[in-house]
Amino acid sequence: MNTATSCKLQAASEEDETGLPLVACRFELPPLAAYVHIPWCVRKCPYCDFNSHTSGPRLPEDDYVAALLADLDGDLGQVQGRELRSIFFGGGTPSLFSADALGRILDGIQRRVPFAADIEITLEANPGTFEQAKFRDYRALGINRLSIGVQSFQAAKLKALGRIHDGNEAIRAADMARTAGFDNFNLDLMHGLPEQSLEDALYDLRTAIAQQPTHISWYQLTLEPNTVFWNKPPRLPEDDTLWDIQEAGQRLLAEHGYAQYETSAYAQPGRQARHNLNYWTFGDFLGIGAGAHAKLSQPDGRILRSWKTRLPKDYLDPGKRFLAGSKALDIDELPFEFLMNALRLTEGVPAELFSQRTGLPLASLAKARQAAQARGLLASSPERLVATPQGQLFLNDLLQLFLD
Template structure:
């Protein structure tokens, strides 16, 4: 591996742009994202103008760089019509260099795209859709407090196919209130039948500050949840999907480039209410994290007053080391050793003793330039992550580091 001395942050990682559109028809009882029930009339024009103004404020931090992916996340971005998405993409291209091959994802929820077909979003510049299906079972969807049913899913999937958008993700959850393993398998079969290129498959967990936390539903026990995960995973494998991250499955060539950039500790500029940025600044030899005000009303007002940031700080070396490993250890390919110093600015010698210890204990293996958890390591992934925690810091929830990861 490299030198024993710390190296400069002199080679910039890929840059992604995240755009937060924070409103939903109503708040789901399990949701801890920064999402808010939409007012009767969406302030679409004010919000879009503020997003472009927000981008301009951070342009000096990304001058001359090329954006490799754009992700419209939420909330429910498909509440914004294609006209507004087109205006935003044109506004980004006028202000930033956007790669002609950029992956450009729109999160959409069934039942919210009646006003515009996916062909209109495709014409606006969207080339990847992430559809929040969660389940195909009408009764389970009701228990989850979702606004859609299986009929709306069918309509949305048909519209995606008609638009010719082949790069399309389905978000699906398992271990839902009262769900049996057979029902989870049925959901996976129906998802595969929709012919997506990517599947995000998550276990429902009860998060603090949600309606489910205040009044928890009865969920399947851990053994049943494990069974669902295993059996559904087998079906996905048989159908040509490969798991590349704890919750992400893709067909060959369709891994989500935007999320991979987060996981590989690339740079991202986040705009909109509550959005996070992580940017490498070679001139200052530092990595900077910025967070916007979370509530859309507060952020919109703050944009006018010029005090739009809730947090703005440089990330210290130990914290960079932790963040670098945190998400890469979720990837099945493991951690790329050659990216450690260029992305953290920290010399390999600072972590070699910790890694040797982990390898000796049999939780990590070092092969072909990659560090991967062993089978034992997957069972103790929290323990591995704790090895890289900055001294004196408790592990924060994953969302504190990647608040915009969907």
């Protein structure tokens, strides 16, 4: 039974077993974004579990651009007349591609799907993979936001993480971004690094803040399966040190005007990442490129997740399909899928967004909401779905209540 069918079966006059009215659901096609995956890196980092592959002496730019646009052609029926609100080039290291190649991708996308007038276009870039002229060319293409993968400014930490740049190159990258005309850029920074002290972590944060980015993604290193670090774990800080780093780092960011709006995202006023906000509010996104994922709503209320062929050589093989698999979400999965994203936001979302994005009545959450509120994990607000500070700290425990 799809979500549209479930709506029709519930009359507005009915009540659930808790006595709350089953308000008729109001499903709407959400905003649309696009994710473009560039799967190559200079070197695979030992902590990375993303679909990234070491590049050879020459990247197959022309073939990959053609494949991306052919891949998009197969997904155009999912656009449903919507315009793109944001585009995100992720990887891998998209800044390995030339401005000419990225320009052909953007031009090809725009000829197929209209762009919103204020579209946000983000490019991930790593220090050591670009120069000033490249940055200027990227900006001239209409790319208006950069996300620079710094991770640390300290030589020993960068070496432990397998990064190819040093701290000075990271600082120069921020300078080059501003000089090229980027007034909106993110610095990606990790904490909880091998043998990292509180002082080490705060040094990295202070150095990042000094570059005056509009956005800082500050997140803890985790050991993921199928990585070098998973098989050969480094010595990471003790839990007490991690807690001290988290508390002190959040205070420091707040003191400098970076408000936390998501679990690991901090931004100056009005500079939240629109592309990521679309994910966290259960918006739709096209996904093109090797291993790219998509989430797309159908007019009948069904929600499909799909994923593309993972290995670049297979993605570029004209004898193989781009689509590797797809799945329609079951009704029982929708509450968790929605809240897994929405509750990452420190201010949560309007409660009515649940019905708009899933087609399910808000009352279907009633029992789990009451249990979460009783445990102090969810705010007692009828107008919003928002985790308490305690709920943010124990987000997995909070989400589990919506699975039971």
